[in-house]
Amino acid sequence: MAKIRLTKEFRFEMAHALWNYDGLCKNLHGHSYILNVTVIGEPIEDEDNPKLGMVMDFGDLKSIVNDEIVDRLDHAVVVSKKAPSEQLLALPQMGERHEVVDYQPTCENMLVDFAERIKKRLPENIQLFSLKLNETATSYAEWYASDNC
Template identity: 75%
Template structure:
C-alpha cells in the first residue's frame, strides 16, 4: 500500500517575549501563528474498521493538536523560566493563560516542543512527518522527522 501524507492547518494567537534578546522581540508582543501538521502512514485496509481507507481521521488529528497546543496557547502569554521573578508576573486579572517554558519561546524551540507533544499522541501506525510554524506571514520554522532521527 502507498504511504500517504495528511496535513491539517491550525491557527492561534499567542504573546511572548524573548529574554535577554538584543532586539524589539525582548518586549512582550503577539503573533497570529499558523501551524501545519503533516503525518504519514498507510491507509487502513481492514474492512471492519470504521476508518477504512484513512491514514488517520482528520478529526482525531485536530483533537490531538488542539488539546496539546492550540487550546493551551491560544491567547496565552509565554515566557522563559530564565526571566527574573517570572512567577510574580502571573497576575490573574491580566494573564489567565500564562505559561513558563524551560526554553526561550522562539519559533524554533516551540516547533521542537510541539513535535514532541504530537508524536506521543499519534496512533501506532501513523508517524509525524513534519511541522511548519508561521510566526508571521513571511517568517516560519520547519521541523522534519527525517532531520531528527
C-alpha cells in the first residue's frame, strides 16, 4: 500500500519574551501562531476496522496536539527558566496562564519540543513527518523527521 501524509492545522495565541536577546523580542509580546502537523503512514486495510481507509483519524491527531501543545500554550505567557520572571508571572489575573520552559522559547526551539511531545503519543505505525510553525504571517520554522534521524 502507498504511504500517505496527513496534515492538520492548529492555531493558538501565545506571548513570550526572549531572555538575554539583543533585539525587540526581548520585550514581552505575542503572536498568532499557526502550527501544521504532518504525519505519514499507510491507510488501514482491515475491513473490520472502523478507521478503514484512514492513515489516522484527524480527530485523534487533533486530540494529541491539543493535549500536548494548544491547550497548554493558548493565551499563555512562555518564558525560559533562566529568565527572572517571578514578578511577571505573579501578576494577579494576568500571570495565571504561563509556562516556564527549559529552553529559549524561539519558534525553532518550540518545534523541537513539540516534535518530542507529539512523537510519544502517535500510534506505532504512524510517524511524525514534519512540523511547520508560523510565528508571523511571513516568518516560520520547519522541523522534518528526515533531518533529525
